[in-house]
Amino acid sequence: MPRPFPVLLLALLAAGCGSPEPHPVHVAGGDAQRGRELIERYGCVACHSIPGLASYGANVGPPLVSLSQRGYLAGVLPNTPEDMVRWLRDPPGVDPRTAMPNLGVSQDEALDIAAYLYSQHR
Numbered sequence: 001m002p003r004p005f006p007v008l009l010l011a012l013l014a015a016g017c018g019s020p021e022p023h024p025v026h027v028a029g030g031d032a033q034r035g036r037e038l039i040e041r042y043g044c045v046a047c048h049s050i051p052g053l054a055s056y057g058a059n060v061g062p063p064l065v066s067l068s069q070r071g072y073l074a075g076v077l078p079n080t081p082e083d084m085v086r087w088l089r090d091p092p093g094v095d096p097r098t099a100m101p102n103l104g105v106s107q108d109e110a111l112d113i114a115a116y117l118y119s120q121h122r
Contacts, residue, residue: 025068027081029108030115038109039116047100051120061100067117074098081118085110
């Protein structure tokens with residue numbers, strides 16, 4: 001006769017294997033609505049699929065979905081709002097081998113863009 005403990009343990013482990021719940025990331029000084037507008041103005045969707053925005057089949061850069069759940073940004077920086085802003089301001093300065101250009105994003109604009117990207121949970 002099977003013992004109930006292993007079955008219960010397996011059921012609990014399987015229940016925990018789903019996607020983690022997204023957690024909000026607050027970007028101090030950032031405004032997500034302005035960030036959305038800036039993403040459109042800078043043409044980020046030409047290279048990236050971005051939740052909430054029409055991306056027209058963009059596939060040059062990685063899709064920018066579920067950023068709050070990622071461990072790293074661009075594969076080189078810990079995923080923090082500060083590092084996201086640093087990346088947005090000068091991608092080649094962080095990683096000279098990146099294909100992402102320096103678009104001249106200001107500090108305030110980077111805060112807003114980061115606020116939008118972190119607010120999207122799909």
